[in-house]
Amino acid sequence: MSTLVVLQAALDGEVGRFPEKRVADAVRGLIERYRTGVDPGDVVLDADLAAVAYAAYRMPATHAAVASVLGRVADLAPGFAPARMVDVGGGTGAAVWAAAERWPSLTDVTVLDRSGPALTLGARLAKGAGLPDVHWRRAAIGTDIPDADVATLSYVLSELTEAARADVVRAMAAKAGLVVVVEPGTPAGYERVLAARDELLAAGMRVLAPCPHDDACPVPRGQDWCHFVARLGRSAVHRRVKTATLGHEDEKFSYVAATRAEWPPAPGRVVRHPLKRKGLVALRVCGPDGLVDTTVTRRDPGAYRSARDTAWGDPWPDPAG
Ligand SMILES: C[S@@+](CC[C@H](N)C(=O)[O-])C[C@H]1O[C@@H](n2cnc3c(N)ncnc32)[C@H](O)[C@@H]1O
Numbered sequence: 001m002s003t004l005v006v007l008q009a010a011l012d013g014e015v016g017r018f019p020e021k022r023v024a025d026a027v028r029g030l031i032e033r034y035r036t037g038v039d040p041g042d043v044v045l046d047a048d049l050a051a052v053a054y055a056a057y058r059m060p061a062t063h064a065a066v067a068s069v070l071g072r073v074a075d076l077a078p079g080f081a082p083a084r085m086v087d088v089g090g091g092t093g094a095a096v097w098a099a100a101e102r103w104p105s106l107t108d109v110t111v112l113d114r115s116g117p118a119l120t121l122g123a124r125l126a127k128g129a130g131l132p133d134v135h136w137r138r139a140a141i142g143t144d145i146p147d148a149d150v151a152t153l154s155y156v157l158s159e160l161t162e163a164a165r166a167d168v169v170r171a172m173a174a175k176a177g178l179v180v181v182v183e184p185g186t187p188a189g190y191e192r193v194l195a196a197r198d199e200l201l202a203a204g205m206r207v208l209a210p211c212p213h214d215d216a217c218p219v220p221r222g223q224d225w226c227h228f229v230a231r232l233g234r235s236a237v238h239r240r241v242k243t244a245t246l247g248h249e250d251e252k253f254s255y256v257a258a259t260r261a262e263w264p265p266a267p268g269r270v271v272r273h274p275l276k277r278k279g280l281v282a283l284r285v286c287g288p289d290g291l292v293d294t295t296v297t298r299r300d301p302g303a304y305r306s307a308r309d310t311a312w313g314d315p316w317p318d319p320a321g
Contacts, residue, residue: 185252
């Protein structure tokens with residue numbers, strides 16, 4: 001059974017502890033709060049109901065985004081078998097679920113968050129799910145980050161001041177061999193990822209993904225933003241508490257993964273949905289020379305076959321092709 005299915009069943013059980021309308025009302029309140037922006041001093045997940053509502057409507061999506069990113073990282077880091085992980089601002093532990101599935105080698109995991117209710121819920125969700133032992137540590141985000149092979153920071157930066165964002169990213173770079181930062185796939189999320197990328201490079205790390213280089217991002221600022229998408233199925237409860245009708249959602253995210261290891265990045269990366277027409281595939285690829293629009297036709301059968309199977313976010317040229 002996939003991790004997402006196990007997670008969704010556990011979430012459905014948590015929602016069932018409350019009248020469903022209360023959870024749906026709390027979800028509506030959280031959506032509005034995140035939409036208008038969270039002040040750095042605010043503890044949003046300040047009660048059991050708020051934590052359950054957050055987990056019910058966001059955790060499957062943040063899990064899917066982080067799982068997608070870790071898949072990209074693992075493709076570029078063959079043989080990487082981390083033992084220690086820290087998830088900073090980890091809340092209910094979405095990134096831990098994704099990392100535990102990707103790297104069963106993990107044995108020593110810390111989730112650091114200031115929200116007691118989120119950590120308590122995270123611990124309950126993880127129980128019996130076959131995750132490694134997790135140390136759920138209640139703490140404000142600062143520069144006190146434990147040593148780790150992999151450090152994650154997912155959907156947190158918008159809740160920190162600019163100075164605190166830079167401090168935590170620098171601290172993670174100092175303490176972890178691989179740092180992964182994931183943000184919503186919005187222009188503002190992308191800007192925060194770019195700032196984190198600058199900090200990681202300044203700390204002496206190299207970008208592993210999505211960028212195929214450590215140079216300035218060639219995406220024209222103000223006109224476009226680098227982001228990707230992960231599709232996930234919704235359970236019936238997920239749909240109801242979100243007052244949604246579709247059986248799936250597409251989570252857009254921006255990310256950067258940086259390392260001190262010698263793994264080479266991808267030669268290029270597809271940065272938007274490939275346009276597939278009869279006999280041709282049009283790809284926008286970020287490569288060592290910047291953004292390039294390339295059209296692959298049937299005249300090159302090998303490349304055409306690869307291009308037909310290529311998705312937004314994949315490396316290009318296809319490493320298997
Ligand atoms: C939007 S949630 C993301 C949770 C989780 N990382 C995920 O991807 O689902 C943001 C989390 O950051 C935590 N957080 C925000 N500011 C914090 C701070 N200054 N210290 C500790 N935790 C903080 C919140 O409590 C919350 O759990």
